[in-house]
Amino acid sequence: MAERSLTTNLELATAPTDDVSVEDDWGLPLDLNLFAHQERHRIVIHEAQASPVSIFIECVEALTPVDMMSLSSGTNDATGFRVWTGAVLLIASLDTLVEDFKGKRVLELGCGTGIGGIALMLSQHATPAFLCFSDADQNALKLCRRNCELNGLEEVDERLLQNLCSFTKKSFSIMQLTWGTTIPSTIPARSMDTVVATDILYDIEMLSSILQTTMACLKPGGSFVLSHIPRASCPEHHQPDENLESFIVQQAELHGLVLRRLIRPRDVSSFEDSQVFSDTLDTTSLRDMEAIGAAILVFHLVVVQKNHV
Structure with a gap:
């Protein structure tokens, strides 16, 4: 096209x-x-004590200057059509995140191509029971659905979403969702075990809306997994006092989300290896991610105990 x-x-x-x-x-x-040209790429998932698994993703390799001009003017947002570094970090870290995803009901915010959620669904150790892909952009959701179909995933009828415990392995749903707005009625409030987001914080002013949506979807005791690349812009009137990572942690705590684990690229088992993530798609190495301060922040939604008199 x-x-x-x-x-x-x-x-x-x-x-x-x-x-x-x-x-x-x-x-x-x-x-x-859309200016940038979409091609199909093979992505390889490496997990400990498991054979490598290939997934296939249609995406663009990079945004063109015209794409960036359209984004800045608000006429078209092509950011959801490429694979970003945060998704690569999430996929490389699956072995360390099994407890947050295996058998869980998962919502992905800003899914874009769907690569993060698809990798989870095809994981041999961290497979969710159900995963809902969400994005504000309809074109990104169309691309995500196409990529899910490419990898043999089964979409669930929206009318069945009220019973999230009944889904089989590799079941997914796709939902249009804008951060900070009302959650669609098809998804029960506070029903997700885990909310995951990869590389979505490119404007610090989005953080409040992201946390608000996470809280509306996450059940008490659930996890919020944020694969973070420090690229967010900070307007002059909203400069964080600390570094960006500390600011995110501080703001999350105000919403009842407490940092439970911090995973650096150096903590990933394949950090010293030369494993190929993709033979057709140029991606950032774990060493380069370490150098720029990338990290996966795993938050826990604290359950507030009510005192009974």
Whole structure:
């Protein structure tokens, strides 16, 4: 679809002037003019005492300058079409996160391509009982659904979501969700064992909405797993006093989320290995992630005990 868009633009640019309709050129539908070209990539999951598992993801390798201009102007958000470093860190760390995902009901915030959730569903040690992919962008959700189908995952009818205990392995749901807004009625409030997010905090002002949505979905005693790459912008009127990681922890505590574990890239078993994450997709190494301060923050939602007189 992206190839057709690029060819169309090239033909228009080289055609005689009187054959070109400027309105038609600028009026191409967004889904035919996303600028970055999507290709299928093979991703390899390495887990201890398990054979490597391949998953397949349609995505773009990088955003183009035009994509970034469209993002800054608010006309189109293509960030959900590529694989970000936080997802790579999550996949590399699955062995350390088994207790947070195995057999759990999981909600992913800002799923984008779906790579993080799909890796969880195909994991041999950390497979959830059910996973709900969510994103605010409809085009990203379409891509996520396509990637789930590529990997043989079974989508659940929305009408069945009220009974989250009845799903079989590899069952998933897809839901449009904007952070800080009301949770769709299809998902019971405070019903998720784990909420996971990878590399979604690129503006510090989003943090409050992310935590608000997490609290609305997470059951008491549940876990919030944030695979964090320190790239968030901080406006002048909202500069954190400490470093960004400390600020996130502080704000989470105000919502009742207490940091339980902090996983650095150096803590991952494959840190010293030269395992190939993808033979077709260029990704950041664990050593480079360590150098930039990447981490997985695992929070626990504290259960408040009521005093009885």
